[in-house]
Amino acid sequence: MNQINIVVAGASGKMGSEALRMIEKEEYLNLVGCVDLKHTGKKVSEIEGLPNLDALFYHDINQCLEAVDADVLIDLTSPKVGYQHTKAALLNGVRPVVGTTGFTAEQLEELTKLAKEKQVGGIIAPNFAMGAVLMMQFSRMAAKFFPDVEIIEKHHDQKVDAPSGTAIKTAELIQETRQAKQQGHPDEEELIKGARGADFDGMKIHSVRLPGLVAHQEVTFAGPGENLTIKHDSFHRESFMSGIRFAVEQVVDLSELIYGLEHLMLD
Ligand SMILES: NC(=O)C1=CN([C@@H]2O[C@H](COP(=O)(O)OP(=O)(O)OC[C@H]3O[C@@H](n4cnc5c(N)ncnc54)[C@H](OP(=O)(O)O)[C@@H]3O)[C@@H](O)[C@H]2O)C=CC1
Numbered sequence: 001m002n003q004i005n006i007v008v009a010g011a012s013g014k015m016g017s018e019a020l021r022m023i024e025k026e027e028y029l030n031l032v033g034c035v036d037l038k039h040t041g042k043k044v045s046e047i048e049g050l051p052n053l054d055a056l057f058y059h060d061i062n063q064c065l066e067a068v069d070a071d072v073l074i075d076l077t078s079p080k081v082g083y084q085h086t087k088a089a090l091l092n093g094v095r096p097v098v099g100t101t102g103f104t105a106e107q108l109e110e111l112t113k114l115a116k117e118k119q120v121g122g123i124i125a126p127n128f129a130m131g132a133v134l135m136m137q138f139s140r141m142a143a144k145f146f147p148d149v150e151i152i153e154k155h156h157d158q159k160v161d162a163p164s165g166t167a168i169k170t171a172e173l174i175q176e177t178r179q180a181k182q183q184g185h186p187d188e189e190e191l192i193k194g195a196r197g198a199d200f201d202g203m204k205i206h207s208v209r210l211p212g213l214v215a216h217q218e219v220t221f222a223g224p225g226e227n228l229t230i231k232h233d234s235f236h237r238e239s240f241m242s243g244i245r246f247a248v249e250q251v252v253d254l255s256e257l258i259y260g261l262e263h264l265m266l267d
Pocket residue numbers: 009010011012013014015016035036037038059076077078079081098099100101102125126127128129240
């Protein structure tokens with residue numbers, strides 16, 4: 001495998017620091033820079049809890065991409081920042097691998113168009129855990145037979161976006177096979193606003209936020225006299241790393257932007 005030069009944005013965050021540990025283990029992955037607002041000018045190895053790597057922290061994505069020779073940007077930041085970073089990467093001919101969630105449909109469309117114009121490959125995946133990708137695909141299959149479905153996602157209480165990117169992607173995949181249906185009683189009335197959850201094409205999404213959780217989702221289908229529940233749990237952020245590594249390996253050969261790891265795992 002050829003060397004791949006990587007920049008990580010959000011490198012001292014919960015996911016970013018896990019990504020650095022993954023990069024450290026692979027000889028063919030070479031960390032050339034990090035972006036965050038707190039550690040400008042410091043080496044990764046100088047920051048407590050981060051691996052023993054020499055790459056420097058930069059304050060701004062454009063400064064960083066000018067200073068280093070990067071092939072791939074891994075972005076694990078926040079919705080607004082991640083969108084700007086992905087755009088900057090594409091404009092600089094650097095391939096984005098984006099785990100950051102909370103992008104709008106318009107932003108995804110714009111980034112896809114930009115990648116096409118620039119002929120730069122990229123991957124935006126709301127969930128890099130292999131099991132979660134399969135859970136979404138199994139839900140897509142089940143929805144063909146069970147149009148009654150509710151999605152319950154549960155995350156740690158530091159998460160800023162709701163519903164989760166995974167829940168939105170699951171609903172989009174279900175929509176591809178489910179016969180459109182407004183679920184529940186037609187006269188249903190919420191006595192407390194939000195009691196029935198968020199509505200996506202007539203199905204409901206419920207978001208739970210509690211300390212101690214990592215990332216968990218149940219997709220529960222029902223028909224007369226039966227119930228099918230498809231469930232995935234990430235107990236540790238290491239669960240996302242094999243998917244990120246796989247995406248980094250694949251993205252160097254792409255010339256378009258892909259939304260969802262299933263396109264590389266299963267197509
Ligand atoms: N696709 C997937 O498989 C997964 C995706 N995620 C997503 O990844 C993202 C990050 O999650 P998580 O690690 O838990 O969040 P954290 O809050 O732990 O980390 C986010 C990091 O981004 C940094 N950051 C904020 N603003 C900037 C900026 N302007 N430039 C550079 N860095 C910045 C933060 O720094 P500071 O602390 O200084 O603000 C922080 O270090 C979220 O969108 C989450 O939904 C999470 C898990 C799996």
